[in-house]
Every structure is written in structure tokens, then in C-alpha cells.
Amino acid sequence: MILARRQLRARGPFSTGSSVLDVSSNIALLWFRSDLRLDDNPALTAAVESKSAVVPVFVWCPEEEQAWAPGAASRWWLAQSLRDLDARLRAAGSRLILARGPSLPTLLRLAEESGANAVYWNRRYEPASIARDEASKRALTDRGIAAHSFNASLLFEPWTITKSDGTPYQVFSAFYRACLARRRPADPLAAPRSLPAPQAWPLGLGIDALALEPASDWTAGLRAAWTPGEAGAADQLTRFLDGPGAETYEHERDRPDHDGTSRLSPHFHFGEIGPRRLWHAAGERIEATTDAQLHRSTDAWLRQLVWREFAYHLLYWFPHTTNAPLRREFATLPWADDAAHLRAWQRGLTGYPIVDAGMRQLWATGWMHNRVRMIVASFLVKDLLLPWQQGSRWFWDTLVDADLANNTLGWQWTAGCGADAAPFFRVFNPVLQGRKFDPDGVYVRRWVPELAHLGRKWIHEPWRAPQIELDAAGVTLGAGYPRPIVAHDSARRAALTAYARIGARGREAGKTRGTL
DNA sequence: TGAAATGTTGGGGCG
DNA sequence: ACGCCCCAACATTTC
Numbered sequence: 022m023i024l025a026r027r028q029l030r031a032r033g034p035f036s037t038g039s040s041v042l043d044v045s046s047n048i049a050l051l052w053f054r055s056d057l058r059l060d061d062n063p064a065l066t067a068a069v070e071s072k073s074a075v076v077p078v079f080v081w082c083p084e085e086e087q088a089w090a091p092g093a094a095s096r097w098w099l100a101q102s103l104r105d106l107d108a109r110l111r112a113a114g115s116r117l118i119l120a121r122g123p124s125l126p127t128l129l130r131l132a133e134e135s136g137a138n139a140v141y142w143n144r145r146y147e148p149a150s151i152a153r154d155e156a157s158k159r160a161l162t163d164r165g166i167a168a169h170s171f172n173a174s175l176l177f178e179p180w181t182i183t184k185s186d187g188t189p190y191q192v193f194s195a196f197y198r199a200c201l202a203r204r205r206p207a208d209p210l211a212a213p214r215s216l217p218a219p220q221a222w223p224l225g226l227g228i229d230a231l232a233l234e235p236a237s238d239w240t241a242g243l244r245a246a247w248t249p250g251e252a253g254a255a256d257q258l259t260r261f262l263d264g265p266g267a268e269t270y271e272h273e274r275d276r277p278d279h280d281g282t283s284r285l286s287p288h289f290h291f292g293e294i295g296p297r298r299l300w301h302a303a304g305e306r307i308e309a310t311t312d313a314q315l316h317r318s319t320d321a322w323l324r325q326l327v328w329r330e331f332a333y334h335l336l337y338w339f340p341h342t343t344n345a346p347l348r349r350e351f352a353t354l355p356w357a358d359d360a361a362h363l364r365a366w367q368r369g370l371t372g373y374p375i376v377d378a379g380m381r382q383l384w385a386t387g388w389m390h391n392r393v394r395m396i397v398a399s400f401l402v403k404d405l406l407l408p409w410q411q412g413s414r415w416f417w418d419t420l421v422d423a424d425l426a427n428n429t430l431g432w433q434w435t436a437g438c439g440a441d442a443a444p445f446f447r448v449f450n451p452v453l454q455g456r457k458f459d460p461d462g463v464y465v466r467r468w469v470p471e472l473a474h475l476g477r478k479w480i481h482e483p484w485r486a487p488q489i490e491l492d493a494a495g496v497t498l499g500a501g502y503p504r505p506i507v508a509h510d511s512a513r514r515a516a517l518t519a520y521a522r523i524g525a526r527g528r529e530a531g532k533t534r535g536t537l
Numbered sequence: 538t539g540a541a542a543t544g545t546t547g548g549g550g551c552g
Numbered sequence: 553a554c555g556c557c558c559c560a561a562c563a564t565t566t567c
Contacts, residue, residue: 275538395538434538446567447539454539513540517567 048135048219049073050128052080052142053117054150056173056292057102058251059109061209063171064141065216074219076135077110079103081231082122087149089343089425092418094387095290097240098249100233102291105250107228115216118225125157132166134223140166143173143292146333147425148340176206176296176330179337189338191440196331197324205304209297242385243421247287254288261285262302270318274325277379277390278463283322286422287388289329296326332430335440343429344410346438354523357406365506366401367415369469372505374481375455376400378468385468387421392458398435399449404512406519409436437520445520448513455481471502 049068056062068075083090091099107117120127128140140161145154158168172178182199183189190196234240248256261283273281288294303319310316339347346352365371369380379393389397394416401412413432417423433439437447459465462480466473472480474494479486483496484504491498498504 392538399539443538444567448567449538450540510541514567521567 046136047071047073047139048137049075049139049141050132050135050137051075051077052124052128052140053077053106054079054142054292055145055290056143056295057106058254058293058295059113059212060251060255061173061295061298062143062212063173063210064143064169066210066213067169067171068139068141069213069216071139071141072217073137073139074217075115076118076131076137076219076223077106077115077216078118078120078128078131078225079106080120080122080124080127081233082124082127085122085124085149085153086147089147089149089417092420092423093235094243094419094421095423096233097235097243098247098287098291098387098421100228100231101249102293103228103233105252105293109251110216113213113215115218116222118223119228119231120226121231124153125160128157128161129164129166131223132161135219135221138166139169141169141171144170144178146175146179146337148336148343151337173295174292175333176200176300176326177203179334182334189334190331191335193328193331193441196334197327200327200330206297206300209295209301243387246386246388247421249287249291249293251293254285254293257283257285257288258294258299258302262306269314271314271321274321275392275458277393278459278461278467282391284388286424286427287420290422290424290427296329299326328430329427332424332426335430336426339440342433342439343413343425346409346436347433347440348438348442350523351436351438355406355519356408359405359407362405362506363401363407363411365503366397366405366407366412370503370506371400372484372503373400373451373455373509374462374465374469374472374483375451375459378459378465381468383416383419387419389420390464392454393464394431395435396449396451396454398432399447400451402432402436403448403516404451404507404509406512406516409433409438445524446517448516450509450513452481452509469502472496 049071051065051068056064059065065075065077103117103119110117118131120131131137132140142154145151154170158170161168177200179189182196182203184195184199190199247253264280270281273279275281285294285299289296300323303323307316307319335342335347366376366380369377369384371377371380375393376397379389379397382393383389398409398412401407402409409432412435413428416428416432420428430439434442437443437445455462455465459481460477462472462475462477465480466475472483472494475483475486475496476490476494479490483491483502484498486494486496496502
């Protein structure tokens with residue numbers, strides 16, 4: 022701390038930074054990855070407390086994510102978030118050094134240039150990241166550079182929660198109970214006021230050199246919808262905790278026509294806010310009130326937070342599930358191969374208004390309401406019988422909150438092929454779901470302007486509307502707005518038939534195993 | 538975090 | 553008044 026203050030003073034307006042008194046000459050790299058915040062950042066706090074000068078670095082290397090390099094929307098967010106992080110670091114007397122990967126050689130170069138003898142980072146849990154980080158830790162240590170890693174992004178790291186026989190949980194409710202039975206997560210750490218700067222900064226790139234943002238600017242919708250960065254995350258949390266949605270979250274979160282969700286998912290993905298901060302805020306709220314509904318609502322969103330933990334748990338223990346079903350027998354399901362159907366789904370031209378509204382919200386804003394994600398996912402997998410991997414790939418490329426663990430869990434849940442998955446016979450009816458969760462059609466009209474003048478009675482099934490109503494609303498089915506690309510009732514029956522065959526095979530296999 | 542099919546019940550119209 | 557039928561509303565089962 023003393024060192025920090027001394028250096029801050031030395032970095033006054035007339036200082037070049039080279040006159041800093043340097044006693045110990047300990048220098049630490051702080052390797053930012055998906056923890057783009059100063060608040061509750063254990064690696065950052067540890068680096069500062071180690072009495073080292075701190076060199077914050079971010080290394081861009083999508084190749085190391087293997088098949089799952091960030092998509093365009095995610096890269097846009099990353100660029101904004103890195104700018105924000107750099108600004109916050111500058112306010113604390115530091116700055117962010119940007120570099121292009123591969124990570125390990127880049128860290129070694131930066132360590133050499135800055136004279137660092139330690140690297141601090143917060144752990145990631147994707148299979149490729151784990152392998153990369155373990156190799157990096159070994160290589161750094163071999164070269165006499167200390168490597169320290171921490172947990173910033175989970176309440177409970179995946180290997181700390183197992184059943185009594187040591188195997189991972191595969192059922193959410195049991196996992197949830199096990200989490201609640203734990204000692205409560207540590208309190209969040211405060212952001213350091215200042216970061217001790219080194220005498221000289223290593224060479225870094227400008228953000229444009231990382232080419233994160235698209236060449237042609239289609240990001241107006243993203244910019245209108247989001248404020249990436251730590252302050253944006255904090256604002257969003259405040260809005261959510263204090264806003265009218267807070268006490269009614271339990272039900273409001275299912276209403277895409279309202280604003281009842283936290284909309285924190287992209288902030289979470291990039292680590293602009295951590296789960297301990299949210300857990301802590303929830304705890305304070307529960308202690309401060311006796312309102313039963315507020316309790317239930319708070320429980321409901323902590324439950325959502327634990328779903329996120331469950332997703333990381335599953336990804337850690339079953340890393341192949343990003344591409345292949347956890348329940349192997351689902352690989353043999355007779356999936357369709359229909360490029361036109363896939364394209365109609367992607368573009369929001371299926372003829373089912375709630376599905377199309379969701380897909381267009383995704384395309385325009387990089388985000389989709391969670392209830393609608395379930396509806397469009399069910400439609401792709403059950404109505405179109407297209408492989409869930411095609412859906413997860415599209416979400417990956419278009420979501421600003423694209424997250425390997427959450428995306429994998431969500432799609433395997435929908436397809437019924439994952440841990441604690443939806444039962445195969447659960448097929449969402451897009452008309453009923455629309456009526457139930459967007460009863461006035463406000464959400465549909467917002468994202469499907471062709472239907473803007475259609476009344477609430479037919480808004481979720483325009484193909485059944487009397488011609489006179491369609492004319493009055495200026496809707497021309499088949500031209501302005503498509504007719505349904507499949508009939509839901511027959512599509513549903515076809516899916517049940519296909520899935521039932523898998524079910525029979527699964528039971529057969531189970532019987533066989535049982536007799537062995 | 539579903540929906541359809543099927544079963545049950547009870548009120549009211551009506552002969 | 554009574555029994556029969558219809559059917560809405562709700563409950564249960566099934567996919």
C-alpha cells in the first residue's frame with residue numbers, strides 16, 4: 022500500500038514515471054481473462070497485497086478456445102469491456118496492456134520485458150482453458166516465475182461439490198441442496214483503490230489491433246441495448262435490486278414483454294460482476310425484510326445463479342458435452358438435415374410469431390429472453406428435428422452472453438440428452454407459450470413489425486386469423502409474413518415417435534446393464 | 538421450466 | 553320432482 026501511494030505521487034502530471042523509488046523490484050503480471058473487473062477480484066487483490074508492482078495484461082488468442090472462439094457479438098462486447106477496464110485501471114494509477122497470443126509465449130515475453138517474477142490469474146473452467154492454464158503454470162514455474170491462480174467466477178468450484186461417493190451431481194435439485202448445505206461463499210473483496218505501477222510499461226497493442234469489432238458496423242442494436250463494463254454491470258444490478266421487478270421476479274422473469282429479468286448474463290460471462298457480489302446483495306436483502314414474496318423472489322434468482330454453477334459443474338466433469346450428448350444414445354436420433362429450415366429459424370422466418378420474435382431479438386441485440394430461448398430451442402430440436410448442436414452453434418455466434426457452460430447445458434436440457442434434462446415428451450407449443458407469456462402480443466409486435474397491427478386474438482397464430490382481420494392489419498401471409506414452415510401438431514407427433522425409439526433403446530440398454 | 542388425451546364431477550336445461 | 557344429457561371445469565394420466 023505504501024509503495025502504491027508513493028508511486029501514485031510519482032506519477033503526477035510532471036512525472037515520466039521513471040523516477041519512482043523502487044525498493045523491492047517485485048513485479049507481477051495480472052493476467053485478465055474472463056474476470057474484467059476490479060471488484061471482488063482475488064487475483065488482483067493478491068497481486069496488490071504481494072507488494073509487487075502490477076502489470077495488468079490481456080492476451081487475445083481465440084485459437085486457444087479451440088472450436089469455440091468467441092463469435093462476433095461476443096467480440097464486440099469484449100472490445101467495449103476492455104476499454105472500460107483500461108479506463109478503470111487508469112483511474113487507479115495503472116493501465117491495461119493488450120497483446121495478441123498465443124498466451125504462454127506472450128506472458129513470457131511480457132514477464133521478461135517488465136522483469137516480472139510472478140503471474141496472477143483467476144481460473145477458467147472450459148476444457149481448452151483448463152489445459153492451457155495447467156500447461157502455462159508448469160512452464161512458468163519451470164522458468165522461475167511464480168504462478169498463482171484464484172477463484173473469481175464461481176460460488177463453488179466444480180471439484181469441491183460431489184456426491185458422497187465422489188462422483189459429480191447430475192440432477193439439479195440435489196446439486197442445489199448440496200450447494201445450500203455448504204458454508205456460505207466468502208464475502209466479496211473490495212476493489213483496490215490504487216495499483217502500484219511498474220517503472221516502465223512493457224509494449225502493448227492498441228485495442229483496434231486486436232480486430233475485435235466488425236469491419237462493417239452493424240452494432241447499433243447492441244449499443245442501444247447494452248452498456249458493457251463493470252459500471253454497466255453495477256448499474257444493472259442496482260436497477261434489478263431496486264426496480265419494480267425485484268419483488269415479482271419469480272413470475273415476471275417469465276415475461277418477455279416485461280423487463281423482469283436481471284439482464285446480467287453478458288456481464289457475468291465477461292466477469293464484470295462476480296457471483297459472490299450477487300450472493301452477498303441477496304443475503305443483505307433477505308436479512309433486511311420479512312416480506313414473504315421478496316424472499317421467494319430472491320430465492321428464485323439465487324436458484325438461477327446456482328443453475329449457472331451447475332452448468333460449470335457439468336462442463337468440468339463432462340467436457341465432451343460441448344459437442345456430443347451426455348446420454349450417448351441420443352447421437353443415433355434420426356435428426357433432420359434441412360438447410361432451409363435452419364435458415365428460416367436463424368432469420369426469424371418460421372411463421373410462428375413468438376419464435377420469430379425471439380430469433381430477431383437475438384439478431385438485433387445479441388440477447389434473447391430466457392423463456393423465449395426455451396421456446397425457440399424446443400422448436401428447433403422438436404418441431405424441426407434439427408440437431409441441437411446447430412442451435413448451440415448459432416447461439417454461440419450471435420449471443421453477447423455466449424458462455425460455453427451455460428450454452429451447453431441449455432441445449433442439452435432442451436434436447437433431452439443431458440444431465441437432468443427435460444423429458445423427451447416435453448414439447449413447447451409456440452402458440453400456447455406465446456399466449457401465456459406474451460398475452461397481449463407486445464413482445465411479438467416489437468420484434469416482428471409485419472404483425473404490428475394484428476390484434477391480440479390472432480397475434481400468436483396469424484394463419485388462423487380471418488382474412489378480413491389480416492387485411493385490416495396489412496398482413497399478407499406467405500409474402501409479408503411467412504406461413505408456418507411446419508405444422509406444430511404433426512411435427513410434435515413425429516418428434517415423439519423419434520424420441521420414443523431412443524427411449525426404448527435406452528431402456529433396453531439399461532436392462533442389459535442390469536443383468537450383466 | 539409442457540401439453541394432449543382421458544377421466545370425473547357437478548350444475549343446469551329439458552322432456 | 554326426477555332422470556337424462558350436455559358440457560364446462562377441473563383432475564389425472566399419458567406421451
